[in-house]
Amino acid sequence: xxxxxxxxxxxxxxxxxxxxxxxxxxxxxxxxxxxxxxxxxxxxxxxxxxxxxxxxxxxxxxxxxxxxxxxxxxxxxxxxxxxxxxxxxxxxxxxxxxxxxxxxxxxxxxxxxxxxxxxxxxxxxxxxxxxxxxxxxxxxxxxxxxxxxxxxxxxxxxxxxxxxxxxxxxxxxxxxxxxxxxxxxxxxxxxxxxxxxxxxxxxxxxxxxxxxxxxxxxxxxxxxxxxxxxxxxxxxxxxxxxxxxxxxxxxxxxxxxxxxxxxxxx
Amino acid sequence: xxxxxxxxxxxxxxxxxxxxxxxxxxxxxxxxxxxxxxxxxxxxxxxxxxxxxxxxxxxxxxxxxxxxxxxxxxxxxxxxxxxxxxxxxxxxxxxxxxxxxxxxxxxxxxxxxxxxxxxxxxxxxxxxxxxxxxxxxxxxxxxxxxxxxxxxxxxxxxxxxxxxxxxxxxxxxxxxxxxxxxxxxxxxxxxxxxxxxxxxxxxxxxxxxxxxxxxxxxxxxxxxxxxxxxxxxxxxxxxxxxxxxxxxxxxxxxxxxxxxxxxxxxxxxxxxxxxxxxxxxxxxxxxxxxxxxxxxxxxxxxxxxxxxxxxxxxxxxxxxxxxxxxxxxxxxxxxxxxxxxxxxxxxxxx
Numbered sequence: 001x002x003x004x005x006x007x008x009x010x011x012x013x014x015x016x017x018x019x020x021x022x023x024x025x026x027x028x029x030x031x032x033x034x035x036x037x038x039x040x041x042x043x044x045x046x047x048x049x050x051x052x053x054x055x056x057x058x059x060x061x062x063x064x065x066x067x068x069x070x071x072x073x074x075x076x077x078x079x080x081x082x083x084x085x086x087x088x089x090x091x092x093x094x095x096x097x098x099x100x101x102x103x104x105x106x107x108x109x110x111x112x113x114x115x116x117x118x119x120x121x122x123x124x125x126x127x128x129x130x131x132x133x134x135x136x137x138x139x140x141x142x143x144x145x146x147x148x149x150x151x152x153x154x155x156x157x158x159x160x161x162x163x164x165x166x167x168x169x170x171x172x173x174x175x176x177x178x179x180x181x182x183x184x185x186x187x188x189x190x191x192x193x194x195x196x197x198x199x200x201x202x203x204x205x206x207x208x209x210x211x212x213x214x215x216x217x218x219x220x221x222x223x224x225x226x227x228x229x230x231x232x233x234x235x236x237x238x239x240x241x242x243x244x245x246x247x248x249x250x251x252x253x254x255x256x257x258x259x260x261x262x263x264x265x266x
Numbered sequence: 267x268x269x270x271x272x273x274x275x276x277x278x279x280x281x282x283x284x285x286x287x288x289x290x291x292x293x294x295x296x297x298x299x300x301x302x303x304x305x306x307x308x309x310x311x312x313x314x315x316x317x318x319x320x321x322x323x324x325x326x327x328x329x330x331x332x333x334x335x336x337x338x339x340x341x342x343x344x345x346x347x348x349x350x351x352x353x354x355x356x357x358x359x360x361x362x363x364x365x366x367x368x369x370x371x372x373x374x375x376x377x378x379x380x381x382x383x384x385x386x387x388x389x390x391x392x393x394x395x396x397x398x399x400x401x402x403x404x405x406x407x408x409x410x411x412x413x414x415x416x417x418x419x420x421x422x423x424x425x426x427x428x429x430x431x432x433x434x435x436x437x438x439x440x441x442x443x444x445x446x447x448x449x450x451x452x453x454x455x456x457x458x459x460x461x462x463x464x465x466x467x468x469x470x471x472x473x474x475x476x477x478x479x480x481x482x483x484x485x486x487x488x489x490x491x492x493x494x495x496x497x498x499x500x501x502x503x504x505x506x507x508x509x510x511x512x513x514x515x516x517x518x519x520x521x522x523x524x525x526x527x528x529x530x531x532x533x534x535x536x537x538x539x540x541x542x543x544x545x546x547x548x549x550x551x552x553x554x555x556x557x558x559x560x561x562x563x564x565x566x567x568x569x570x571x572x573x574x575x576x577x578x579x580x581x582x583x584x585x586x587x588x589x590x591x592x593x594x595x596x597x598x599x600x601x602x603x604x605x606x607x608x609x610x611x612x613x614x615x616x
Contacts, residue, residue, distance in 0.1 A: 046312060047312065048311055048312045049310055049311065049312065049319075050310075050312050050319060051310055051319055085611050086611075087609055087610070087611060088416070088609070088610045088611075089607055089608070089609050089610075090416050090607065090608050090609075090610070091606055091607050092603055092606045092607075092608070093606075094602075097600055098420070098424075098599045098600060099420075099599065099600075099602065099603055099606075100417070100420055101416045101417060101420065101608070104416055112611060158607070161605070161606075161607035161609075162607075162609055164605070164607075165605060165607060165608065165609045166609065168605075169609075195318065195319045196317060196318050196319075198317075198611075226314060229314075230312055230314040233314040233315070233551060233552065234314045234315070237314070237315055237543065237547050237549070237551075238547055241543050241544040241545075241547060242540070242543075242544055244543050244549070244551070245539055245540035245541070245542075245543030245544055245549065246540065247551065248367050248539050248540075248543060248549050248551050248554060249367070249370060249536040249539050249540060251371075251551065251554070251555060251558075252367055252368070252370035252371040252374070252536070252539070252554070252558060253370065253371070253374055253536075255371040255374075255555070255558045255559065255562060256370065256371040256372065256373065256374025256375050256378075256558075256562070257374055257375065257378065259371075259374075259375050259562040259565075260374070260375030260378050260379065263375075263562075263566055
């Protein structure tokens with residue numbers, strides 16, 4: 001009887017005990033963590049005096065575990081990804097003393113701009129737990145070449161050059177401490193848009209990591225538009241190139257003709 | 267020798283501009299208020315086609331400086347504007363197309379003057395223009411092709427280096443010789459071009475009444491064609507090559523040469539602007555307009571300073587300037603770039 005009872009109890013307890021052992025401490029009591037974000041603006045205007053802009057992303061973590069929060073096991077990464085296009089990387093070589101583009105590689109559909117902000121240094125191995133940033137960050141952007149690649153070593157050189165040049169040109173940016181917690185669950189991320197930011201639809205993405213593992217992400221679009229005259233000029237130049245060319249010529253003719261009248265010796 | 271002609275001919279049409287003191291004051295006021303208005307509001311301006319923000323004063327300064335020089339020396343200025351824009355990090359594609367647009371403005375007033383004076387051979391200009399339009403079309407095609415294979419920047423630099431150093435050396439030689447002669451008080455020998463050369467034995471002869479010349483259309487069309495190619499690849503008017511070629515190769519009377527070449531330049535640069543806008547979307551109207559306005563104003567002051575300086579000294583100065591720009595571009599070709607790699611947006615057929 002007793003042994004039966006013991007068996008029954010152990011059968012009842014066993015799966016419970018197992019599941020408790022499998023789940024990391026402290027999570028059993030909470031539901032799944034969530035993430036909500038909002039942006040200070042959903043449209044950035046490139047005006048004639050545009051010198052870059054700052055974008056502030058606000059966010060809140062829901063259902064966060066207090067203990068993990070206290071020991072800093074939650075990490076947030078916020079990225080701003082520009083519109084995608086093909087990118088051509090060229091390499092120069094010396095031919096008869098002159099530096100000539102000899103080799104090139106085209107990468108398919110990479111973001112023209114990319115900025116990333118995080119709660120802590122992403123590529124610092126001394127900080128634990130390490131964040132598994134697969135797919136997130138400049139180092140993990142998919143750079144797939146088009147066409148036949150002869151040399152794999154060459155491919156990594158071109159990839160490395162692409163990232164280096166984009167970072168140097170300011171179109172790709174990373175800021176290690178760009179995300180700050182305002183309260184225990186509220187955070188604020190600041191991202192910088194460079195002066196030469198491409199126009200189009202950008203995407204703000206926020207990723208929540210728990211103990212280095214990605215658990216959820218959110219995204220919202222951000223439109224970067226040329227405004228007023230700039231917009232009109234770009235639109236006309238691309239949609240009605242003939243009319244635009246004609247306008248350029250007319251302006252030149254009027255300026256030249258006007259000058260001959262204004263400065264005319266009477 | 268041809269440079270003296272060139273200088274004299276070009277300055278003739280510019281020099282009739284105002285020099286009275288009241289005019290001077292008016293122009294000074296105009297420029298000053300213009301500057302105040304700008305400094306009060308903003309310094310940087312966004313160029314919609316070049317897609318970057320630039321310091322407006324640097325662009326204005328560039329336009330005014332090149333305008334000043336073109337007024338002073340009587341040259342078009344396209345061959346200085348384009349390299350300067352490239353030095354200032356404007357993409358060469360945009361610099362060339364916008365340069366061509368700017369040349370339209372700087373050639374118009376001169377052509378109007380020549381038309382009024384009757385020193386413009388329409389028929390000769392039209393024949394030149396036929397070659398020029400074909401040349402510009404071919405040039406834009408070459409331009410797009412070079413851009414696609416990634417050799418455009420190199421090719422533009424190479425062409426400029428060859429052209430600027432050649433012209434710079436020739437001008438320097440010529441002006442130094444003239445200065446030496448002037449010191450010895452020798453009269454300058456006026457070399458009369460011979461009456462006939464191989465060019466005049468070609469078939470398809472045409473009569474050009476205004477120029478009082480009976481000439482084959484082949485060399486005229488060919489010259490127009492070559493200048494047309496240069497216009498679309500380099501963003502220059504090409505007057506600095508066309509004028510001497512017309513005088514010394516085609517033996518066209520000097521009084522109609524500048525007017526006729528300006529007539530051809532307006533149409534070819536206007537056409538190039540249109541084609542570049544349609545195929546490469548690379549004409550930046552904002553940049554072009556700033557350069558035009560500054561250039562036109564700068565030219566007025568250049569003319570006045572030019573009148574006070576001696577011709578030989580002026581040409582020696584211009585020669586040194588042209589050489590300096592050429593050498594600066596040449597150095598850029600030979601020194602190891604900071605990064606051997608470069609990135610361009612777009613893939614196949616962009």
